[in-house]
Amino acid sequence: MGEYVMPNLQREKIEEYLDEAGKRLDGRNANEHRVIIVEDDISPAAASAIRVKVGKTEVLCGVHLAPTTPYPDSPDEGTFMTGVELHPMASQQFDIGRPKINAIELGRVVDRGIRESGFIDFKGLCIEKGEKVWQVFVDIIAINDDGNLLDVSGIAALIALGRARMPVYNEEEGRAEHEFTTNGIPLNKKAMSLNMTFHQVGKTIVTDVSKEEEHISKFRVSIAIGDNDGKPRITAMQKGKAGTINVTAMQDVLKSAEETWKELFPKIKEYAFN
Amino acid sequence: MAEGLYTKRFDGRTFEExxxxTAKVGVVPSADGSASFETGDTKAIAVVRGPRTLHPQHMQNPRTGILRVSYGMMPFSVWDRIRPGPSRRSEEIGKVSEWALSSVVDLSGFPNTVVDVFIQIPKADAGTRVAGLNAAAMALAHAGLPMKEMLSAIAAGKADKTLLVDVDKAExxxxxxxGATDIPLAITSRSKEIALLQLDGKISPEELTTSIEMAKKACDDILKVQMEALKNAGVQNG
Incomplete structure (x- = not known):
């Protein structure tokens, strides 16, 4: 809908303050994440539904499970789908209607981060080989965009999956009852991987961007990192925007990623599994 | 009153209750106006964006701004996942909500513009369109748009022979x-006129008249909750 308009003066102020003082307009250091707040019980009809707020950026995320027929090439594995809706309620820049490229990319990056890490135990979602498996839906809806919806969506998906309960399965009718067991869904908790996105603003690599920083950044790199016996291990990456990355910037990104991961990963695990 | 098969409500409420x-204002900081309205396990979030220039230009009205309302249920709001995006049901509810809200909001001071109202339902236990209207009316007021009156809405109804208000899913x-009759109604705050009316079920004209009176009473209670939230908005957000 509306273009995001920002005066050049504001752009220069953000870049200068970062490059000279290493600080951001909201007072954060370049590598400082905003506080994460998680609320439960957004919808009693979902396997889990949560609200995640990171600063003023807010998403709702729900997990649904439904029995379905498996794909012929993986008859004993469940299926998984992530949908991200950048609803116009969240920002002046979002339109109503079919998902546009930014929502599609966001959904795919979040999906890949979860799918490729092996976090979901697809074989554990099999009900009867070749006949019935569980389909897992993760739906993310943006409520307010104040930057970094990508990471906030990813965080919400991990926590919602971690908190999801298995529905009661009605074997005779092959459907889920309107009732949940106390069991979680099959997950390889050790394989969980956290997606973090870093932007270059001015000459500085910045974590957890605000909306303004996101708008003026030269490039972004998303890195999903999992735990390999206490050491970080990269499981997915994606570069975004037209700017190019030089060797120093890449080193800065990797250093920031490692620092952020060490700080954030235990917190996300805590939210997801406790 | 309590004749017939439905003599006691499933959740123990009286039939007029x-x-x-819970109502809140300012729930979406980036919006021009926003509010949430919750009743039992039904919740609506409404966001107002505008007035802003309406495109395409040929849709503009040089005499007044235009109100545009969309309604949608979030995929995880009910037991069977809802596919995101518009459906025949959501389009219709958006339109009847738009008519209802248009009767109380005055956009004549904003020619050629559009005011968008986005209603979203994160959890649903019946009565989502009326919860949406309650939230939307608050969000419009929160956006500071000129309003002739406030609007409050409720689903009146009937289970077997018993008339009641605020119908939940079980009812x-x-x-x-x-069987069940469901009558979503929106009532304007001062003139007490009907701004939205839908009905499905089986009911006599006399029972309908009584239902409307019961709905009006319930809307008085809802209005208090809405006004209280609007008054507190400055305190909550300031």
Whole structure:
């Protein structure tokens, strides 16, 4: 809908303050994440539904499970789908209607981060080989965009999956009852991987961007990192925007990623599994 | 009153009683106006964006701004996942909500513009369109748009022979005897006129008249909750 308009003066102020003082307009250091707040019980009809707020950026995320027929090439594995809706309620820049490229990319990056890490135990979602498996839906809806919806969506998906309960399965009718067991869904908790996105603003690599920083950044790199016996291990990456990355910037990104991961990963695990 | 098969409500309310209500204003900081309205396990979030220039230009009205309302249920709001995006049901509810809100909001001071109202339902236990209207009316007021009156809405109804207000899902699915009748109604705050009316079920004209009176009473209670939230908005957000 509306273009995001920002005066050049504001752009220069953000870049200068970062490059000279290493600080951001909201007072954060370049590598400082905003506080994460998680609320439960957004919808009693979902396997889990949560609200995640990171600063003023807010998403709702729900997990649904439904029995379905498996794909012929993986008859004993469940299926998984992530949908991200950048609803116009969240920002002046979002339109109503079919998902546009930014929502599609966001959904795919979040999906890949979860799918490729092996976090979901697809074989554990099999009900009867070749006949019935569980389909897992993760739906993310943006409520307010104040930057970094990508990471906030990813965080919400991990926590919602971690908190999801298995529905009661009605074997005779092959459907889920309107009732949940106390069991979680099959997950390889050790394989969980956290997606973090870093932007270059001015000459500085910045974590957890605000909306303004996101708008003026030269490039972004998303890195999903999992735990390999206490050491970080990269499981997915994606570069975004037209700017190019030089060797120093890449080193800065990797250093920031490692620092952020060490700080954030235990917190996300805590939210997801406790 | 309590004749017939439905003599005691499933959740213990009296037949004139609404579910516990919570209203909040300013729930979406980036919007021009926003509010949430919750009754039992039904919740609506409404966001107002505008007035802003309407495109395409040929849709503009040089005499007034235009109100545009969309309604949608979030995929995880009910037991069977809802596919995101518009459906025939959501389009219709958006339109009847738009008509209802247009009767109280005055956009004549904003020619050629559009005001968008986005209603979203994160959890649903019946009565989502009326919860949406309650939230939307608050969000429009929160956006500072000129309003002739406020608007409050409720689903009145009937289970077998019993008239009641604020129908929940279990009551909506009442099949015994005469079954269930669902009457979503929106009432303007001062003139007490009907701004939205839908009905499905089986009901006599006399019962309908009584239902409307019961709905009006319930809307008085809802209005208090809405006004209280609007008054507190400055305190909450300041």
């Amino acid at each position: 609404c579910r516990p209500m 909506e699915d009442f099949h015994d005897g005469e």
